[in-house]
Every structure is written in C-alpha cells, then in structure tokens.
Amino acid sequence: MKKTLIFLSLTLICTAGCAGVAPKQPPVVHTPTEKEGTRLTIPVSQVEKRIQFLEEFSKTDNLSDSTRTTALALLDAYRLLKKTAGAPITNKTCKTLTHSLFNAMSLMEKTYFETINKATDDENPLAVFIRERNEILNRYRSGNYKGVIHRCLALETNFPEALTPEIAIVFALSLAKDGMLEEAIEIGSKAAEGLEHTPDVVQLRGEIARWQLALGQKTLAVNTLEKITHTQDNRAALAFDLKNRIDRVPEPDQPGFISVFQPPEAAADQNAPPQIAPLQEKVDTLVQNHEFSEAKRLLLKEKTEKEEGPETEIIDRALKNIEEMETAYEENVKVKEDYLKQTYEAAIRLYEKEDYKGVVDRLREMERTGVSDVASTNLKNRAIESLINLERNRAAELFLEAKKTNDPKKKRELLETSYKILKTLLEDYPESPLAPKLTSHINIVQGEIEKLR
Numbered sequence: 001m002k003k004t005l006i007f008l009s010l011t012l013i014c015t016a017g018c019a020g021v022a023p024k025q026p027p028v029v030h031t032p033t034e035k036e037g038t039r040l041t042i043p044v045s046q047v048e049k050r051i052q053f054l055e056e057f058s059k060t061d062n063l064s065d066s067t068r069t070t071a072l073a074l075l076d077a078y079r080l081l082k083k084t085a086g087a088p089i090t091n092k093t094c095k096t097l098t099h100s101l102f103n104a105m106s107l108m109e110k111t112y113f114e115t116i117n118k119a120t121d122d123e124n125p126l127a128v129f130i131r132e133r134n135e136i137l138n139r140y141r142s143g144n145y146k147g148v149i150h151r152c153l154a155l156e157t158n159f160p161e162a163l164t165p166e167i168a169i170v171f172a173l174s175l176a177k178d179g180m181l182e183e184a185i186e187i188g189s190k191a192a193e194g195l196e197h198t199p200d201v202v203q204l205r206g207e208i209a210r211w212q213l214a215l216g217q218k219t220l221a222v223n224t225l226e227k228i229t230h231t232q233d234n235r236a237a238l239a240f241d242l243k244n245r246i247d248r249v250p251e252p253d254q255p256g257f258i259s260v261f262q263p264p265e266a267a268a269d270q271n272a273p274p275q276i277a278p279l280q281e282k283v284d285t286l287v288q289n290h291e292f293s294e295a296k297r298l299l300l301k302e303k304t305e306k307e308e309g310p311e312t313e314i315i316d317r318a319l320k321n322i323e324e325m326e327t328a329y330e331e332n333v334k335v336k337e338d339y340l341k342q343t344y345e346a347a348i349r350l351y352e353k354e355d356y357k358g359v360v361d362r363l364r365e366m367e368r369t370g371v372s373d374v375a376s377t378n379l380k381n382r383a384i385e386s387l388i389n390l391e392r393n394r395a396a397e398l399f400l401e402a403k404k405t406n407d408p409k410k411k412r413e414l415l416e417t418s419y420k421i422l423k424t425l426l427e428d429y430p431e432s433p434l435a436p437k438l439t440s441h442i443n444i445v446q447g448e449i450e451k452l453r
Helices: 002-018 044-057 065-084 091-121 125-141 145-158 165-177 181-195 201-214 218-248 274-288 292-304 310-352 356-368 374-404 408-428 435-451
Strands: none
Touching: 044 065, 125 145, 125 165, 145 165, 145 310, 165 181, 201 218, 274 292, 274 310, 292 310, 310 356, 310 374, 356 374, 374 408, 374 435, 408 435
C-alpha cells in the first residue's frame, strides 16, 4: 500500500507538470507557432531525482508484476518529461507526452484498485475470527443452536484449533440442545480440560471484591460478594440435581434405552400394557436401528385394528416420540455430512499446498468425532505417505551429510537429528505401510550412532 501511495504522489506531480502543456490565454496578441511551441516549467533536477528513484525501485526483487509494470511506465513518462523540459514543446511532442502519462496513470489506477480489492478479499484473519466468534455467541444468546453448530464447524474448518474454551462451551451446549449428546460430551470435555487450571469467574470476582475493599468501595464489594454467592448456589443446585439423576440411571447391566412408548422425561423403561408389549419390543428395536418408517408402519397398522382408548393413546404418544427422534436423527446426519464435506474440502486445499501434516491432523480430528468416509480416509493415507517420504528424504540427507563429515561432534548431531525424524514418523504414523521401512532406516542410523561411542 505504501508503494501504491508513492505512485499516487508521483502521478499527481506528473499531472501538475503537464498542466503547463495546455497554453494559457496570454493578454498579448502574439501566439506561439507550431514550430516555436510552449516551454514546460518543470525543474529538471526534480525530474532526475524521480528517474533515479524509479530506476532503483524497479530493480527490487520482491515486486509484483503489476507494480513493476507501473513503475516502468512512470519511469518512461519521467524520462520523456526530462527530454522535453526547458525546450519548446510541439503538438506532436505534447501528444506523445500525454499518451505516456495517460498510460502510466491507467496502470497505476489498475494496480491501486487491485490492491484495494485484494485487501478486502484477504481480510485480516484475526478480524475474520473475531467476527465469527461474535456471530456464534449472538446465535447462542438468541437460541439458534443449529446456527451455532454450523458456525462452529465452519470456524474449525477455516481456523484449526479455533475452538477456544469460550466457543467450545457454547458449541457443546448447542450440540446437547440439538440432541447430539456424544459430540457434546467430547467437545465439552476438551473445553473443561482447558479450563481446569484457568482462574474461573468466582476467583476473579473474589479478587475484584478485594480490590474494591482496598479502594474503600465497601458497597461495591458487597454486591460482588452477592454475585459470588449466587454463582455458588447455582453450582450447588447443579451438583444436587446431577446426583439425583445419577441415582435414577440404570446400572450398566440394565437396559438404558427409554422406550418410545414412554414420555420423553421418563428416566427408564416402564412396562407397557401386556396386550401391546410385543409391539413395544418390535418398535423399540426398529427405532434403535434407525428404521423409523417401519416402526411407524407397525404402529399405524396396530392403531387401525383397535378402538379409541388408552392403548391408542399410548400408540399416538409413541408415534409422536418417533417423529421427534427421526427429525433429530436426520438433522444430526445432515450436520455430520456438512462437517465431513467442509473438512474434506479444507483438507484438499491443504494437500494442494503440500501441508501434509495439516491434512492428517484435520482428518484425524474428524475421525475422532465419529465422522469419516472412504474418500477422507484415502486422502489421509496419501497425506501420511507423502509426509513420510518428504521427512524420510530429509533424514536421509542428514545421514549422508553425517557420513561425509570428519567432525565427530557434528557427525553425532546430524545422526541424532536424522534418528529423531525417523523415530517421530514411526510413532506418529505406526499404521502406515511405510512403517517397516522406517524401522529399517532407524536401525541403520542407530548403528552408526553406536559406532561413535
């Protein structure tokens, strides 16, 4: 941008210089002839300084093609100005000079606005992250839990390790609100581990109260203490509720599935009326296997064969529960599909940039959430193979360099670095088909190290 501003300043100078080309209306009768022309009132020394600057600037190595082209066009314009400055200028010379200046200005304009557009497209990643974080929090506050889930997945795709404890908490809570309990547990547990050794709100408010007392602000300290007490009461109530829930949960050897024939708040299975017990068993089995359509078909068939009464009410309740479970399941599948697609596309971009470790880390994280497919697994395996070959070649170069040197200390350093590279690869990717080769190379390097002892 600074370079562009320099060009802008230069162009303004050029434009001011060319203002002398257009003849003024003199108060005298005499008009210059075509041959005599008009003189440009531009200091040659100033023009030479700009020529010298642009000659040096255009030789800079890291210039973009558009910037270099613009600099050279300005250089040509200044050289033409120097050539014509101080001497009468004819119409032909004026046209040539005007064309040169117009060309330089057009190129500079194009370069300038391309820079503006690029700055817009390549927005500061930190600004993007903050905007996405605020959007996630706003959606959570408004109760748009599905929106939170989609935004968090997109954020994690674009910014690896972007789930700060703050975002991870609302992500986990939103997953739970949407019925995705397993995912909520995984995300929430990681967030809790990250916060384990971090000062919490109670500790912070305790310190604030002490600071307020140190400043003589007793009333404010009392208000802060009330907030701490309120928070602690909420935590105690939460612990009490959890204990009661844990006590009501069946033991591991007892069935934990809540029948669709029971209200959603039921803590455990309750026996249905004997006359529909066989139907309950069949329907619950189908639901657990996500065969919702067949489960509903059986219920509707049973309902048509019975008169209105308590049994049909139980069937209606089961149908309603199945509808809700089916909707939640389909939305869960959709979210996982979107996550798989976004993560896979991000991994493809990383692979094209030869960031193989980034590919592997991204796809392994996806697998840990229980979402994967053949394409992502194949891509992960290709990335692992490419990464191993790349690092193995680096280890081989160090090994060969060590063999050539006569300095025992340097030889040991090179061999140990080569050994660590290979050892890390084997530990990180033991499932790779290249693992046996890595083991063989490790043994060779280790043998050379032992010779130095």
